[in-house]
Amino acid sequence: MDHSPPDVDVDALIEVTAEVFAVNGRLLREGDWLSAHAGLTSARWQVAGLLLDGPSTVARLARERGLRRQAVQQTVDRLRAEGVVTTRPNPRDQRSPLVELTPSGRQALDALRPLEQQWLEHLAADIPPEDLHVALSVLRRLREKLETRPTPVPGTAPRLS
Secondary structure (H helix, E strand, O other): OOOOOOOOOHHHHHHHHHHHHHHHHHHHHHHHHHHHHHOOOHHHHHHHHHHHHOOEOHHHHHHHHOOOHHHHHHHHHHHHHOOOEEEEOOOOOOOOOEEEEOHHHHHHHHHHHHHHHHHHHHHHOOOOHHHHHHHHHHHHHHHHHHHOOOOOOOOOOOOOO
């Protein structure tokens, strides 16, 4: 028996979710290919790119990308070993250092910009701008809903209310 409200299209959301997973996988593969020219991977590019606006903590970077803090810490450790980022003490929280781009890290991201621009223009070429804005709005609303729920604990039944 279906307990969904009459105006909820769960089947469409199942398809949207499956498509988001598929697109994410493809974006990561293409991002790996594109960022390899700058000596990065998609994961490293994502984290380093967040630092273009200035230093941040690992926890804040993880929240921004919806990733586990431990995964971002591992990526930061690799980026630091490669000289792309450095860390320094955080005056607000000594337990959470600030991560920032090195000059060579900024240079790597600058080298990616023209390729990224061409790639994005290619991807957006046949999609009306208003469709992109609707997609962005829907994805943001889904993320907001997901962020307002507590993180599920593996092996426990979810509480959805």
